[in-house]
Amino acid sequence: xxxxxxRRRGKEMVDLIADYLENIxxxxxxxxxxxxxxxxxxxxxxxxxPDTYEDVVKDIERVIMPGxxxxxxxxxxxxxxxxNSFPAMLADMLSGAIGCIGFSWAASPACTELETVMMDWLxxxxxxxxxxxxxxxxxxxxxxxxxxSEATLVALLAARSRAVRMILASDPQxxxxxITSKLVAYSSDQFxxxxxxxxxCAFDHIxxxxxxxxxxxxxxxxxxxxxxxxxxxxxxRPLLNGIEFADSFNFNPHKWLLVNFDCSTMWVRKRxxxxxxxxxxxxxxxxxxxxxGRYFYTDNSLFRSLxxxxxxxMYGLKGLQDYIRKHVELAKExxxxxxxxxxxxxxADVVLGLVCFRLxxxxxxxxxxxxxxxxxxxxxLVPCQLSGQFVLxxxxxxxxxxxxxxxxAWRLITQLAEEVMQELPH
Amino acid sequence: xxxxxxRRRGKEMVDLIADYLENIxxxxxxxxxxxxxxxxxxxxxxxxxPDTYEDVVKDIERVIMPGxxxxxxxxxxxxxxxxNSFPAMLADMLSGAIGCIGFSWAASPACTELETVMMDWLxxxxxxxxxxxxxxxxxxxxxxxxxxSEATLVALLAARSRAVRMILASDPQxxxxxITSKLVAYSSDQFxxxxxxxxxCAFDHIxxxxxxxxxxxxxxxxxxxxxxxxxxxxxxRPLLNGIEFADSFNFNPHKWLLVNFDCSTMWVRKRxxxxxxxxxxxxxxxxxxxxxGRYFYTDNSLFRSLxxxxxxxMYGLKGLQDYIRKHVELAKExxxxxxxxxxxxxxADVVLGLVCFRLxxxxxxxxxxxxxxxxxxxxxLVPCQLSGQFVLxxxxxxxxxxxxxxxxAWRLITQLAEEVMQELPH
Numbered sequence: 134x135x136x137x138x139x140r141r142r143g144k145e146m147v148d149l150i151a152d153y154l155e156n157i158x159x160x161x162x163x164x165x166x167x168x169x170x171x172x173x174x175x176x177x178x179x180x181x182x183p184d185t186y187e188d189v190v191k192d193i194e195r196v197i198m199p200g201x202x203x204x205x206x207x208x209x210x211x212x213x214x215x216x217n218s219f220p221a222m223l224a225d226m227l228s229g230a231i232g233c234i235g236f237s238w239a240a241s242p243a244c245t246e247l248e249t250v251m252m253d254w255l256x257x258x259x260x261x262x263x264x265x266x267x268x269x270x271x272x273x274x275x276x277x278x279x280x281x282s283e284a285t286l287v288a289l290l291a292a293r294s295r296a297v298r299m300i301l302a303s304d305p306q307x308x309x310x311x312i313t314s315k316l317v318a319y320s321s322d323q324f325x326x327x328x329x330x331x332x333x334c335a336f337d338h339i340x341x342x343x344x345x346x347x348x349x350x351x352x353x354x355x356x357x358x359x360x361x362x363x364x365x366x367x368x369x370r371p372l373l374n375g376i377e378f379a380d381s382f383n384f385n386p387h388k389w390l391l392v393n394f395d396c397s398t399m400w401v402r403k404r405x406x407x408x409x410x411x412x413x414x415x416x417x418x419x420x421x422x423x424x425x426g427r428y429f430y431t432d433n434s435l436f437r438s439l440x441x442x443x444x445x446x447m448y449g450l451k452g453l454q455d456y457i458r459k460h461v462e463l464a465k466e467x468x469x470x471x472x473x474x475x476x477x478x479x480x481a482d483v484v485l486g487l488v489c490f491r492l493x494x495x496x497x498x499x500x501x502x503x504x505x506x507x508x509x510x511x512x513x514l515v516p517c518q519l520s521g522q523f524v525l526x527x528x529x530x531x532x533x534x535x536x537x538x539x540x541x542a543w544r545l546i547t548q549l550a551e552e553v554m555q556e557l558p559h
Numbered sequence: 560x561x562x563x564x565x566r567r568r569g570k571e572m573v574d575l576i577a578d579y580l581e582n583i584x585x586x587x588x589x590x591x592x593x594x595x596x597x598x599x600x601x602x603x604x605x606x607x608x609p610d611t612y613e614d615v616v617k618d619i620e621r622v623i624m625p626g627x628x629x630x631x632x633x634x635x636x637x638x639x640x641x642x643n644s645f646p647a648m649l650a651d652m653l654s655g656a657i658g659c660i661g662f663s664w665a666a667s668p669a670c671t672e673l674e675t676v677m678m679d680w681l682x683x684x685x686x687x688x689x690x691x692x693x694x695x696x697x698x699x700x701x702x703x704x705x706x707x708s709e710a711t712l713v714a715l716l717a718a719r720s721r722a723v724r725m726i727l728a729s730d731p732q733x734x735x736x737x738i739t740s741k742l743v744a745y746s747s748d749q750f751x752x753x754x755x756x757x758x759x760c761a762f763d764h765i766x767x768x769x770x771x772x773x774x775x776x777x778x779x780x781x782x783x784x785x786x787x788x789x790x791x792x793x794x795x796r797p798l799l800n801g802i803e804f805a806d807s808f809n810f811n812p813h814k815w816l817l818v819n820f821d822c823s824t825m826w827v828r829k830r831x832x833x834x835x836x837x838x839x840x841x842x843x844x845x846x847x848x849x850x851x852g853r854y855f856y857t858d859n860s861l862f863r864s865l866x867x868x869x870x871x872x873m874y875g876l877k878g879l880q881d882y883i884r885k886h887v888e889l890a891k892e893x894x895x896x897x898x899x900x901x902x903x904x905x906x907a908d909v910v911l912g913l914v915c916f917r918l919x920x921x922x923x924x925x926x927x928x929x930x931x932x933x934x935x936x937x938x939x940l941v942p943c944q945l946s947g948q949f950v951l952x953x954x955x956x957x958x959x960x961x962x963x964x965x966x967x968a969w970r971l972i973t974q975l976a977e978e979v980m981q982e983l984p985h
Contacts, residue, residue: 134873136577139645143576146649147569150656151562164668168848171672172695179680183875189646189868193653197865200669204659212666212843217658219565220615223572227619229651229819230576232643233630240638242590243626246597254605269598279705314740331843393655394861417638417757417941417952422594435820439623442615447560449609504847515843526843 134186142186149193150222154205158538161510162206166199202513207534210542211515213331213359214460214486214530218391224443225393228436235436239420248277248438255386255441256400258365258450262377265400275400276407277437281358284383284399285325287407289318291381292352294410299350319351326353326379328372329360332517332526333481333489336360336372343378354381358397362389363461363485366454372484380406389460389486390453391444391532396437460486460529463539467527470543476550480519486529489519492550496523498557505549512542560612568612575619576648580631584964587936588632590625597626628939633960636968637941639757639785640886640912640956644817650869651819654862661862665846674703674864681812681867682826684791684876688803691826701826702833703863707784710809710825711751713833715744717807718778720836725776745777752779752805754798755786758943758952759907759915762786762798769804780807784823788815789887789911792880798910806832815886815912816879817870817958822863886912886955889965893953896969902976906945912955915945918976922949924983931975938968 134142174196203209205217233241235248249267252275256266267274278284297312323330326337339355346353355376361384363369376382383399386392401407448456464486471477471490480489491499500523503516517524527542560568600622629635631643659667661674675693678701682692693700704710723738749756752763765781772779781802787810789795802808809825812818827833874882890912897903897916906915917925926949929942943952953968 134645136581136645139648140573140577142645142649143573143652144570146652147566147573150569150652151566153656155562163665166668168664168668169672169695171669172676175676177679178683179871180875181877183878184872186873189872197657197669197673200667200672201657202659202665202667204657204667212660215658215660217656219560219562219568222565222652222655223568225655226569226572226576226648226652229648230579230643231623231627231630232641232819233628234638234641234820238594239589239628241626241628241630242592242594243597243623246595246626247623250598250601253603257604269595311740314737332841393658394660415758416944416949419942445605446610446615447612449606451607452609516845518842523842 157203157206158208160203162203162208163507163510163513164200164202171196171200205531207531207538208512209530210527211513213528214389216387216391216393217532218444220443220447221391221393221440224440228439231436233436237418238422244436247442249274251438251441252398254445255398260370261400264402272404273402274404275398278397278399279395280397281356281383281385284397288354288381291406291410295352295406326355328355328357333519334484334487339375343375347378352380353378355379357384359388360485362386363457366457392440463529463534464488466536467539480524488527489524491524498553499523501557502550502553505553511545583629583632584634586629588629588634589933589936589939590627592626631957633957633964634938635956636953637939639954640815642813642817642819643958644870646869646873647819647866650866654865657862659862663844664848670862673868675700677864677867678824680871681824686796687826690828698830699828700830701824704823704825705821706823707782707809707811710823714780714807717832717836721832752781754781754783759945760910760913765801769801773804778806779804781805783810785814786911788812789883792883818866889955889960890914892962893965906950914953915950917950924979925949927983928976928979931979932972938971
């Protein structure tokens with residue numbers, strides 16, 4: 134396929150995508166397939182000679198769509214949101230075409246520079262402490278990772294490297310071997326200091342943890358994978374109080390800030406901590422501006438900052454704030470519906486876009502209810518366990534979710550709850 | 560931006576991309592900017608109110624393009640190739656729109672299933688031992704990672720987990736703590752067993768290393784990040800001999816197999832080794848088909864297998880083989896040009912698409928030559944160090960590189976070499 138054909142097929146694909154997203158709520162949100170369904174639908178080997186593009190496109194509906202869990206359906210309330218917006222998709226198209234790899238400044242200056250500046254834009258939107266902003270002379274700054282897990286790993290390695298340096302500085306005679314096996318990492322059962330856990334969107338008390346970490350020279354990494362996006366709204370920013378004690382901070386705009394996956398943003402107070410932990414400089418990566426010292430890229434990356442740039446500009450800060458607020462309002466609306474029904478209870482504070490709730494009764498009755506809900510394939514939820522209780526999680530996820538979808542979901546849930554309660558003791 | 564506007568903007572973007580790639584060789588391949596160039600071209604903060612899309616698009620030429628290293632220019636000979644093809648871009652557009660996260664089968668059955676089947680297709684194209692093919696009953700199989708580094712990390716953790724299990728099985732009384740600090744990993748200065756190193760595309764003798772690893776129960780991971788794609792051609796497949804000793808194997812179709820970044824393919828002989836090392840099962844990831852045991856996903860992933868599917872089908876195995884062969888031929892053509900010029904020497908065997916060469920003379924004269932080449936911005940190369948010598952790497956990279964580009968590159972190199980040799984003692 135050359136450029137001329139791409140002009141035609143690309144435009145057809147744009148329409149296919151627009152059709153898919155405009156009509157997504159007419160599809161069952163959760164697929165009705167068994168493990169292994171796909172293998173029998175396609176050949177066992179790649180073709181020797183090319184297939185036609187028409188055949189490939191036909192197979193999207195025949196092979197792929199029957200097995201898709203539609204994360205962007207307004208009836209999808211499972212897990213947490215994953216972002217999807219048209220400006221981000223446009224930027225991703227461009228990013229794919231430029232197709233550069235940002236493992237050094239010279240390998241793609243625009244890519245590495247836009248990343249640093251976009252991380253500053255976002256850091257300022259969150260009102261991060263000045264230390265985390267690169268600017269032209271700052272010692273801190275931000276870097277994009279693929280996932281929050283990746284950011285945690287990077288923080289862990291940077292922390293280890295800093296700890297080893299500190300120990301060796303205090304005792305230069307000490308042999309370096311064996312130090313790392315003595316190091317200790319503290320975590321809860323959600324791992325590091327977390328703002329907005331996955332099961333219930335709970336918040337660690339970082340204003341209490343922070344001073345202890347600082348006094349004991351423990352690297353403090355804060356993960357706000359889901360909740361972080363909300364901190365761009367002044368009313369939710371207090372949830373981030375305590376950030377001033379952190380050495381590194383991470384959240385996922387690819388969850389709730391309309392920037393398509395992957396885009397997990399990580400800031401550090403001292404770039405030198407990351408550079409020190411990851412520095413590698415084979416000759417083929419050296420370039421004339423090696424020592425300008427402004428950049429720190431720990432990752433082969435696509436031009437991921439392009440989608441931040443497109444999204445921030447096409448929505449504006451106000452548009453992004455409106456988006457967050459709308460999701461929180463929809464969650465509050467669902468919470469009110471639950472609270473108004475005496476058969477149900479709310480299982481955790483509703484702080485942002487997640488509502489944890491359950492039927493008053495046994496775990497069994499709640500498990501059965503959830504199974505009925507998901508088997509209906511009209512809406513999709515996943516559970517969590519809170520203090521031994523089986524709890525249903527209702528996360529407002531899709532960009533296009535409206536009040537009518539919330540009310541429809543609640544109608545379905547209560548209807549199924551009625552059936553289940555008639556059948557089972559509770 | 561809603562779907563209606565996306566239909567318009569998306570089609571404009573398709574044309575912009577086609578224009579960019581059709582005319583890419585008219586741009587200087589390496590940008591003429593200094594570190595920090597970009598920050599002054601855009602505001603210091605995100606806008607409160609949305610910008611217009613027209614303004615965003617205008618900024619692509621004003622802000623981004625001046626700082627792009629054009630990896631897909633036929634005059635780009637640096638590093639190694641990164642893949643870029645129209646079928647992969649079309650698949651990526653669709654992948655972005657579906658926007659699912661594949662962290663379990665239930666989270667997106669089509670995504671996880673197509674990945675397993677595409678890894679089988681590719682494994683068969685490479686004629687991997689049967690053990691690495693999942694099929695319907697196999698114990699091995701493939702999984703897509705982001706980069707070869709990620710695959711190495713995954714292999715390392717799986718190896719560690721297997722070693723701990725073996726030690727505990729042989730001595731059940733032994734306390735588990737402290738075991739891992741006794742474990743040893745063997746590597747060369749390119750790390751693991753490598754087929755096609757980055758500096759010179761050299762090959763480890765895995766037929767010699769393999770039996771030792773097997774006898775000593777050492778996990779053998781083989782990395783063929785660049786060279787792996789060539790193994791789909793029968794004439795290059797012998798380079799993979801010894802794979803039968805490996806526990807895991809990885810290469811990057813996102814380098815040389817026309818599948819856009821990221822797509823780093825990793826196979827293991829026993830899926831249970833990976834599952835054992837990475838298993839985590841919070842309640843919110845449980846589903847009815849939990850124990851079907853067919854899948855192993857260690858990564859949040861996009862629908863990355865879609866681009867493998869589109870590329871394999873639109874090129875066919877023959878088309879992909881032709882593509883590899885053409886690049887190797889172009890490298891051989893460049894090698895002949897170098898060998899025919901008495902002032903130059905070839906510094907390493909030319910096995911695939913990389914030619915390592917230098918002026919007969921000092922490192923200084925070669926460093927100066929490379930600097931002149933890159934400052935000209937017409938072609939772009941990076942160096943490597945081989946046995947203390949400063950060597951120029953000429954890697955055939957772009958999909959559209961033709962013989963005329965190779966000859967033009969050589970004309971430029973010899974012209975600059977003449978200048979340099981007149982100025983410097985050598």
